[in-house]
Structure formats: structure tokens, C-alpha cells
Amino acid sequence: MLELHDITAGYDRKAPVVRNASLTVAPGEAVGLLGPSGCGKSTLARVAALLHRPESGTLLLDGEPVRHWRHRAPRDLRTAIGVVFQQPRLSADPRLRLIDLIAEPLRATGRRDEVPDRITELTPAVGLTPDLLDRRPHEVSDGQLQRACLARALVLRPRWLICDEMTAMLDASTTAALVAAVENYRAATGAGLLAVGHDQTLLRRWCDRLLHWDEVAAAGMGKLPRASGLREPSVVPPAT
Amino acid sequence: MTVTDRPPVLSVRGLSVRFLMPGGRRIAAVTDAHFEVAAGECLALIGESGCGKSVLASALLGLLPSNAQSAGQARLGELDLLAADERTLTRTVRGRLIGLIPQSPAAHLTPVRTVRSQLEETVGALTDARGRTAVRSAAESAAERAAFPADHLDRHPHQLSGGLAQRAATALALVGDAPLLLADEPTTGLDRDLVDHTVDELRRHVDDGDRALLMITHDLAAAERIADRVAVMYAGRIVELANTEAFFGTPGPRHPYSRGLLDALPERAFLPIPGMPPELGDLPDGCAFAPRCEQVTDACAALPPTTSHIACHHPHVPEDLRA
Ligand code: SF4
Numbered sequence: 001m002l003e004l005h006d007i008t009a010g011y012d013r014k015a016p017v018v019r020n021a022s023l024t025v026a027p028g029e030a031v032g033l034l035g036p037s038g039c040g041k042s043t044l045a046r047v048a049a050l051l052h053r054p055e056s057g058t059l060l061l062d063g064e065p066v067r068h069w070r071h072r073a074p075r076d077l078r079t080a081i082g083v084v085f086q087q088p089r090l091s092a093d094p095r096l097r098l099i100d101l102i103a104e105p106l107r108a109t110g111r112r113d114e115v116p117d118r119i120t121e122l123t124p125a126v127g128l129t130p131d132l133l134d135r136r137p138h139e140v141s142d143g144q145l146q147r148a149c150l151a152r153a154l155v156l157r158p159r160w161l162i163c164d165e166m167t168a169m170l171d172a173s174t175t176a177a178l179v180a181a182v183e184n185y186r187a188a189t190g191a192g193l194l195a196v197g198h199d200q201t202l203l204r205r206w207c208d209r210l211l212h213w214d215e216v217a218a219a220g221m222g223k224l225p226r227a228s229g230l231r232e233p234s235v236v237p238p239a240t
Numbered sequence: 241m242t243v244t245d246r247p248p249v250l251s252v253r254g255l256s257v258r259f260l261m262p263g264g265r266r267i268a269a270v271t272d273a274h275f276e277v278a279a280g281e282c283l284a285l286i287g288e289s290g291c292g293k294s295v296l297a298s299a300l301l302g303l304l305p306s307n308a309q310s311a312g313q314a315r316l317g318e319l320d321l322l323a324a325d326e327r328t329l330t331r332t333v334r335g336r337l338i339g340l341i342p343q344s345p346a347a348h349l350t351p352v353r354t355v356r357s358q359l360e361e362t363v364g365a366l367t368d369a370r371g372r373t374a375v376r377s378a379a380e381s382a383a384e385r386a387a388f389p390a391d392h393l394d395r396h397p398h399q400l401s402g403g404l405a406q407r408a409a410t411a412l413a414l415v416g417d418a419p420l421l422l423a424d425e426p427t428t429g430l431d432r433d434l435v436d437h438t439v440d441e442l443r444r445h446v447d448d449g450d451r452a453l454l455m456i457t458h459d460l461a462a463a464e465r466i467a468d469r470v471a472v473m474y475a476g477r478i479v480e481l482a483n484t485e486a487f488f489g490t491p492g493p494r495h496p497y498s499r500g501l502l503d504a505l506p507e508r509a510f511l512p513i514p515g516m517p518p519e520l521g522d523l524p525d526g527c528a529f530a531p532r533c534e535q536v537t538d539a540c541a542a543l544p545p546t547t548s549h550i551a552c553h554h555p556h557v558p559e560d561l562r563a
Contacts, residue, residue: 037432127516141290144516168429171288171458172504177512198431201412205506 001026002160002192007057009047018044021217030193032203035213045164045196049083060108073204082153098148099133105156109196124150126181143174150178154185163195178205248276249419249452253292254312257299267521269295271476282453284467292476293456295554297424302329335366339413341423345405349397355408356393386411403434423455428460439466472498475518476488477529481549491558494550496533
């Protein structure tokens with residue numbers, strides 16, 4: 001299980017962008033989290049991906065409470081989660097060739113010897129061709145770079161995948177191809193998925209269960225009238 | 241095939257753009273594009289990133305980099321945009337003949353100045369309004385036409401929501417009363433509700449009958465909502481030009497690439513087109529879609545001519561037309 005309980009998080013203590021958010025993803029389940037842009041859903045996704053430390057609340061990964069985030073998170077937890085973001089150009093190191101971009105997590109975790117096999121498997125799985133692997137990000141299209149970012153997210157065979165607006169910048173065919181690559185990986189490994197986005201049609205088609213932001217979290221900053229005091233705790237959606 | 245019977249505002253004939261790369265490589269970014277847009281009409285140019293649609297827009301605005309060569313014609317009234325010099329482009333084309341609605345309004349607006357001051361500056365540059373009061377009221381009326389609220393005029397761009405920033409950018413594009421509006425991916429990154437809202441507002445500026453709108457987008461739902469006609473681009477060529485209703489409804493698209501693109505939508509089959517688009521620096525001699533096409537035959541090794549607005553040797557034939 002990936003469980004987020006009563007998470008409050010943000011960048012300014014006085015105005016958290018996420019308040020009292022809770023959701024769970026069961027192993028093998030695909031959960032879509034739908035919300036307008038700026039609602040805080042990406043911040044919650046970063047908390048779940050161990051990339052942003054919440055101010056309060058708990059994250060349980062397969063029953064184990066997470067106590068440290070970012071580089072302080074224990075390696076076995078970090079390698080259990082793969083993340084793909086909206087903008088590949090912001091998340092990919094522009095100096096790295098695609099092959100190094102994909103292989104880097106293996107090298108960083110001392111699994112260098114797996115590189116050739118994983119590259120051979122993942123290149124066709126995400127729809128890349130071997131000739132593209134030697135190029136740097138500026139020499140490929142947004143769609144090709146996002147395919148490489150997905151391969152990187154899968155390279156350590158994570159049990160959990162977090163896709164934050166993975167396809168928002170992409171055309172219909174590349175979107176369908178990337179979602180198919182994620183689903184093939186999940187079918188083969190039983191990984192769970194949290195897909196965050198604003199496209200209801202897409203998430204409905206992709207996921208087993210769809211959550212709306214306002215049933216996951218209390219109203220965010222600016223929307224919560226100060227005078228009304230504390231909100232009711234948000235409802236934890238039942239896990240299937 | 242224009243929806244109105246008016247003469248076209250923009251008429252593009254045989255437009256091609258080549259980039260000359262170091263080492264003598266040539267990139268065929270746009271090849272032999274033909275289309276027209278009339279007043280009161282919206283044409284959506286659709287295709288995936290890297291298909292050449294943004295290069296085509298840059299060519300119309302005279303914003304190609306120095307290593308680009310263009311050929312063909314793009315007539316806007318009496319003027320051929322491709323032959324115009326920089327002085328003409330700056331003084332009469334950008335803003336006056338073509339109003340540009342940019343992809344990222346936040347990047348287009350100057351962060352340190354209020355919306356009012358940017359509008360007033362544009363009014364001063366593009367219209368005959370002179371004197372504080374006249375400029376002020378012209379700026380306010382441009383804001384009003386774009387439904388930008390008057391009580392937000394003194395705000396800075398970062399104080400605006402995505403929707404209001406988009407309206408501020410639209411107001412700037414409307415100031416010069418240009419006969420052609422060119423919208424470059426105006427809905428990228430917006431939520432669906434805001435996409436609908438943005439394209440409905442753009443449509444309103446066309447529906448008053450004086451302006452033509454060319455919208456460049458990879459968002460098929462936005463194209464369906466706003467456009468009278470769609471032009472599908474693949475590997476630098478317009479491979480299909482169709483009425484929006486026929487394209488998205490029945491009988492549906494006829495070019496195999498267009499059919500694949502619609503089938504990829506999550507509300508349809510959600511099946512990707514196999515493979516990836518070709519490199520524009522290394523296009524095959526025949527049909528560029530051939531390696532991905534289910535209908536491919538030996539004939540496709542020759543470049544398909546454009547017949548009835550479709551560039552394909554074996555276009556889809558709707559059921560009821562089959563003998
Ligand atoms: S010309 Fe041939 S390969 Fe190209 S789209 Fe038509 S059928 Fe397919």
C-alpha cells in the first residue's frame with residue numbers, strides 16, 4: 001500500500017498548498033488524482049515520491065512509515081518509487097545523453113552491471129530507437145525526451161509509479177504510447193500507480209479509480225475562510 | 241472549401257522552409273504548404289510537436305532564424321509576407337496585420353509592468369490614438385474586447401490567474417485591429433475548462449466577421465471546438481485539409497495519419513500510432529508516413545500528390561461510398 005494520511009505541505013508554513021490530504025493506492029492499483037492546475041496536487045505527488053517533506057501527516061510505504069525525504073530518504077525506499085513529471089526539459093539534465101539519463105539511477109545505486117540489459121529491454125518498451133540513445137536532450141523532441149524520462153523512472157523496477165501530468169505537453173499519439181508503456185510495465189510487475197492530472201477523459205480511461213482533489217484534501221490557501229476555523233478532516237477514500 | 245464566400249485574408253501557396261545546418265545538412269521543416277483563411281473563419285493547423293507547424297507560423301511573422309530559407313508565397317492583402325523586408329514586418333505586419341496570441345502569455349507579458357502600461361504602450365505603437373486620455377481609453381477598450389476586467393488593469397502579470405494572463409495577451413493582440421489573428425498553442429498547459437473558455441473567447445473575435453484566425457495546436461479537442469476547418473501536418477507537409485465537422489464526426493478523417501491521431505484519443509480507441517515521426521533532416525523519398533502506415537503499398541514509395549485536399553495514395557473511403 002501507498003498511504004498518505006492527513007498530509008499538510010507547502011513552501012510557506014503560513015500558507016500550505018496542501019491541507020489535510022489523504023489517499024491510498026493498493027498494490028497493482030492505478031489511481032487517478034484529478035484537480036485544476038495550482039490546486040496543490042503536484043505538491044502532494046512530490047510528497048508521495050519522497051521529494052518534498054510534508055509539514056505534518058504520515059506517508060506509509062508498504063506499511064513502513066517514511067521519516068526522511070529527498071536525499072535523506074533511505075535508498076531502499078527511494079528505489080521503490082519511479083517518478084515522471086510534466087516537463088521533461090526541466091527534469092532531464094541537458095548534458096546527459098539519453099542512454100546516461102536512463103542508466104544513471106542504476107549507476108547511482110551500484111547496479112552498473114545491469115545497464116546493458118535494462119537499456120536493451122527499456123528502449124523498445126518506451127518506443128525509443130537505439131540511434132536516439134546517443135543524443136542529448138536538445139537533439140530530440142519533447143515526446144522522445146519524455147519517453148527517455150519514463151524509461152529512467154522504470155529502470156530500477158519500482159513497485160510504485162507516480163506520474164505528474166506526464167502527458168500534458170504531448171500529442172494524442174505520444175500520450176497513448178506512454179500510457180501503454182506504463183500499463184505494460186504494471187501488467188508485468190504488478191506496480192501501483194498514482195497518476196496526477198487535469199484531463200478527466202484521460203485519467204478515466206487510464207486508471208481503475210478516480211479521485212477529485214476536493215475529496216482528497218481540505219480547501220487550499222485562499223479558499224479556506226479564516227473565520228470558519230478548522231475544517232472537517234478529509235475523507236479517506238476506501239482502498240479497493 | 242472556405243466556409244464564407246469572402247476573399248481570403250491569408251493565402252499561402254507552396255510555402256516551404258529549409259534550415260541549413262552545419263555540415264551541409266538540410267532540414268525540411270515545411271514543404272509545399274497550401275491553404276487559405278477567410279474573414280470570419282478559423283483554420284486550425286494540427287500536428288505533433290516537431291511537425292513543422294510552429295516553423296510555418298514563424299515564417300508568416302518573418303521570425304525565422306538566419307539559417308532558414310523560405311520559398312513560395314503567403315499573401316496577406318497586397319503583401320507577400322515571405323518577400324517583406326524587416327522594416328515592413330516590424331512597422332506594418334506584426335501587430336497591425338497579424339495579431340499574435342502567444343503560447344505562454346506569462347512569458348509574453350513583461351513581468352515588471354502593469355497590464356495597463358503594456359496595453360497603453362502597444363496602443364501608442366500601433367494605433368493613431370495620441371494624448372493621455374485617448375491612449376488610456378483605447379487601452380481600456382482593448383481590455384474590454386478581450387473580457388479582461390478593468391479593475392485588474394493595474395496589476396502585474398504574476399498577480400493574474402492563467403486565464404486572465406491569457407486574456408491580457410489576447411487584448412494586446414487585438415489592439416492593432418489586425419485582420420489576421422495567429423494563435424500559437426494558446427491552450428497549452430491550461431485546464432480543460434479554461435481551454436474551452438479560451439477558445440470560445442477567441443472564436444468570438446472571429447465571429448464578428450472582420451478577422452480570420454489561424455490557430456496552431458496539438459490539442460485536438462480545442463481544434464474541434466473552435467475551427468471551421470482543420471489542416472493536419474505531418475513531417476512538414478499538410479497531409480489533409482478538411483471541414484471540422486466531417487473530420488471529427490462522419491465521415492471522419494481520410495488520411496491514415498489523421499485517422500491514427502484521432503484513434504489515439506482517450507475517448508476513442510486510445511491506441512498509439514506505432515513508431516515515431518521521421519527526422520525532418522532525413523525524410524524518405526516517398527510518403528513520410530509509410531513506415532508507420534497500415535495501408536502502405538509499393539505505390540507509397542512515390543510521393544503522394546495532394547488530390548481533393550489529401551496527400552495519400554490510398555485515402556480512407558467512407559463505407560457508404562464503397563461500391
Ligand atoms: S501514401 Fe501510402 S504510406 Fe502514405 S499515408 Fe497514404 S497509404 Fe499510407
